[in-house]
Amino acid sequence: MSIWSRITDALSALAKGESLSDVFAYLRTQPERSAGFAIAVIALGAKMAKADGQVTRDEVSAFREVFHIPPDEEKNAARLFNLARTDVAGFELYAQKVAAMFGPADPALCDLMEGLFHIATADGEYHPAEDEYLKNVAKIFGLPPRKFAALRSRLVPDAHPDPYAVLGVTPDMALDDIRAVWRNEVRESHPDRMVARGVPQEAVKMAEKRLIAVNRAWDEISRERA
Numbered sequence: 001m002s003i004w005s006r007i008t009d010a011l012s013a014l015a016k017g018e019s020l021s022d023v024f025a026y027l028r029t030q031p032e033r034s035a036g037f038a039i040a041v042i043a044l045g046a047k048m049a050k051a052d053g054q055v056t057r058d059e060v061s062a063f064r065e066v067f068h069i070p071p072d073e074e075k076n077a078a079r080l081f082n083l084a085r086t087d088v089a090g091f092e093l094y095a096q097k098v099a100a101m102f103g104p105a106d107p108a109l110c111d112l113m114e115g116l117f118h119i120a121t122a123d124g125e126y127h128p129a130e131d132e133y134l135k136n137v138a139k140i141f142g143l144p145p146r147k148f149a150a151l152r153s154r155l156v157p158d159a160h161p162d163p164y165a166v167l168g169v170t171p172d173m174a175l176d177d178i179r180a181v182w183r184n185e186v187r188e189s190h191p192d193r194m195v196a197r198g199v200p201q202e203a204v205k206m207a208e209k210r211l212i213a214v215n216r217a218w219d220e221i222s223r224e225r226a
Contacts, residue, residue, distance in 0.1 A: 006035035033198040043084035047091035062122035095140040117155040154213035163217035182218040
């Protein structure tokens with residue numbers, strides 16, 4: 001069963017009068033949790049969007065930064081986007097229910113934040129309002145400020161990102177400790193580990209940009225310390 005079929009089933013299971021945000025209570029275990037991940041990224045991405053009216057082709061393209069969306073599933077993705085955007089519930093409630101679905105300190109929450117960064121920067125810009133929104137979501141998720149800063153350094157276009165910020169380390173740390181952080185980032189970016197913690201197979205391509213960023217940062221730091 002495809003991720004989009006699981007999403008359709010999850011939405012169909014909502015009782016009359018339930019909000020889209022209520023769906024996360026039913027998606028705590030695999031394989032349903034991967035559908036919950038996809039719904040969370042699209043729903044929180046919709047709350048971040050500022051455009052009015054129906055979903056645009058550009059917005060669908062933004063979600064392709066995270067997911068592989070087959071052409072015949074574009075309408076379903078757009079429908080989900082619009083359901084979240086027109087829901088009267090605020091993003092805070094969505095973020096709280098998503099955090100409860102995964103549980104405290106679950107690495108999948110960091111993957112989810114990464115997906116939101118991809119959407120925010122898909123148009124080549126990163127606006128202050130998007131930054132404030134993502135900071136608030138990260139706070140609800142319980143992500144430490146240093147982890148949020150690392151994600152932003154990796155994913156927001158910059159002429160020359162600070163390699164220490166990219167890895168979420170500080171210049172006063174020993175090289176061996178920094179190497180351990182880098183190795184953990186590489187290990188946690190393996191597709192099998194990502195899928196195991198609830199990231200849909202259709203979204204593991206996110207790890208490609210992450211690996212490029214963390215490997216470049218480690219190379220720069222290791223050369224500097226040589």
